[in-house]
Amino acid sequence: MSGVLAAGSAFTALLAATFGAPAAAPSFDIAEPPYFSDVPSDQMAIDVLTVNGSGCEPGTAAVAVSEDNTAFTVTYSDYLAMAGAGASATDFRKNCQLNLAVQVPSGFTYAIAQVDYRGYASIARGATGTEKASYYFQGSPDTDEWTHTFAGPMDDLWQVTDITDLESLVWAPCGEIRNFNINTELRVNAGTSDPASTSLMTMDSTDGTIDTTYHVAWRPCEEGEA
Secondary structure (H helix, E strand, O other), X not given: OHHHHHHHHHHHHHHHHHHOOXXXXXXXXXXXXXXXXXXXXXXXXXXXXXXXXXXXXXXXXXXXXXXXXXXXXXXXXXXXXXXXXXXXXXXXXXXXXXXXXXXXXXXXXXXXXXXXXXXXXEEOOOOEEEEEEEEEEOXXXXXXXXXXXXXXXXXXXXXXXXXXXXXXXXXXXXXXXXXXXXXXXXXXXXXXXXXXOEEEEEOOOOOOOOOEEEEEEEEEOOXXXX
């Protein structure tokens, strides 16, 4: 496995050119206030309460809030799924479950409007790689779920963006503390690829240049909500 991870470091030099520009704003029509204009001046704060999963062993996932309070990022340092030659029976699927305590500035609530996922894939002809993600507020029945599949042959950086329509945004309850849960999964299927080939998919970064970005929509709590 260490050989595969070392080989993956070769593509990090490409990241600045590929992902150096800030992520684009949500492509749907942005409404008038209070949805996106009233970003609170006080900073939101996020603490990682629990980390579970084969794709994020303790100490391999970090969260940071942007300075402008419009996004937070999750960076993984050992998140790799692989299948084929050299892979064990459990390497084909990796997952990560994060439980985050989000401290929101008083009088505001937030929703996740867009998420950008990034990584690297080396997938042989006949094989596939899949990225799945979901997130929800603790105790809420509303869960956003997304799945993206990549078919070989592929040997490149990858990025996918999931956007929630404005009318479908799920807002954190005002005046309540609800932890935010994130579930992600990488899966590689060798399929009909050459048994001597190895296919892999990562969502990690050894130098912090690859991350998952969660874009935050804000609105003030209305009277009676908080």
